[in-house]
Amino acid sequence: MRQITTIMAAFAFASLASSAQAAETVEQRAATCFACHGEHGQSEMENTPSLGGQQSPYALIQLFMFREKLRTFDPMNDITKPFTDADLQNFADFIAKIPKPQPPAEAGDPARMQKGLALAQQHRCNSCHNADFSGKENIPRLANQREDYLNKTLAEYKDNSRHGYDGTMADVMGEVPKEQIADLAYYISHYR
């Protein structure tokens, strides 16, 4: 993981140097994002979220939190460090327009899918994230997000090692047993 981080940090650095040279469009600057987050909105990198179709207000909040180091992940903190407020907004709007991630080619295991569905219903994930997990405004799109990233994030909200912008997910996950996270992540990542 450290190696990946180093490589990503190097990418970030290269991009900063080049963006200083000339005014680039968001599309051009996004090459840095795609290197880790995937070229078509869908991430192929371990623990790295797909960004496609993400809600712009949510994306803005996350980019802001990275810049302010309210959410810590070195490569993202480095990349966003020189961003102006307008940069944050432009990238958030850009992310919302790239194609949303697709479900895995193979359908999920029916038994696990049913278990995950029951848990998602029980915990009312649809309350904010919508029945199709498309999210709204400051509530993120979850549908077909990477399973490992969902696992990681739900666990981090549960032990509050990832601080949300507000405390909502810490509050929600506080009562969700740890053992249920894997099934929720499996179901949401395979959602069709």
Added chain:
Amino acid sequence: MRISASVPRSLLLAGAFIGVLSYGAVAQTASSAAPAAAQPLPPGSPMIGRPDNEAAQKLAPVAAPPIAAAADKLPMDKLKVPAGFNLEVYAAGMPNARSLALGDKGTVFVGSRTVDKVYAIVNKDGKREVKIIASGLYRPNGVAFKDGTLYIAELSKVSKIEKIEDNLDNPPKPTVIYDNLPKDEAHGWKFIAIGPDNKLYVPVGQPGNNVLHDKDHGQIRRINLDGSGAEVVAVGVRNTVGFDWNPETKQLYFTDNSRDWMSEDLPNDELNRVTKVGEHFGSPYCWQGNIPDPEFGWGHSCSEFTPPVGLMGPHAASLGMRFYTGKMFPQTFKNQAIIARHGSWNKTNKFGGDVVVAHLNKDGTVKNIEPIVTGFLQDNKYVGRPVDVMQMKDGSMLISDDWNGAVYRLSYGKAKVAAQ
């Protein structure tokens, strides 16, 4: 950047394999059962009471934009005040501006909740300037000032900076005076204020929407200014984010936010009054003095608890509250409670998003509620959200807005202060 492709695939396979082993047995029962009825929520879930229907799916907590609005982009043309009053921008550019405190030398201190900063609005030669005086704090919502010292309340600790107004350009780091506090995110952020007894009042919210909790939650405590001598003053408090002392009776009044997901129109937020130490204000057993909680009310009667002195509207999020003791506003405002209603999320037609005055009867209960600043809510969407209110020495009132990261000044009669 394909180096990791093989790693997750193998992890995925391993995960799938374990999954088959551990869930095979459960899957059989799951697939034969009717999928319709969801399992009950675990105790303490913030979703308890929420119906599984389309109307409820549309409701979610509203988050303020992270970036403060520029001074010329504030919704001043939409905010309305009664005839004779003026509303102007006092300062802008403070992301998530929340609670307010006033220094001896006129500095206005502003806490925040979704960012890590405390701001100071400094008045210098008639020009106002915003400084960041503390950062790297965790949900520093509460600020209070006494005898040169600024007190800051984070999620689970209270700290102080002495002689703050002499060191605004290079303030020392806050020193912790009290941290014997729970760390819950839910209702963990704090409003603080110093009472006429010279003690610092520190609330600890209920750790969730509607939960039975231990003796360390759902209360207001007071501590000495050095952090010693903690004592519980009020219990049965769900989440108070604003309080002040009645200038005539010296009694503590506090706003309290009532629970979500009971119904669109009930229960109301409360305005409460503490008449004796240790009083119980009902939560989570009884709401607004007369509605037993559908879950926890069983075995209780609302008569066991102190009823509110006033109802503030359903899901209104009544936050900052101060008594008006100035001479600028009309005489009818004297010693009345001015309250900021942040506005609802748990309601289809949003409610609140205004600053109101609660006129009191002679016995200290609320006679009626009148709006003063309206328009934060436009077409069921927020263009701003008021958080705290604070009287200035000249009798004008400041109002913070965490949606726009700004502070407004409400004045009466006289000409506006000079533009920034």
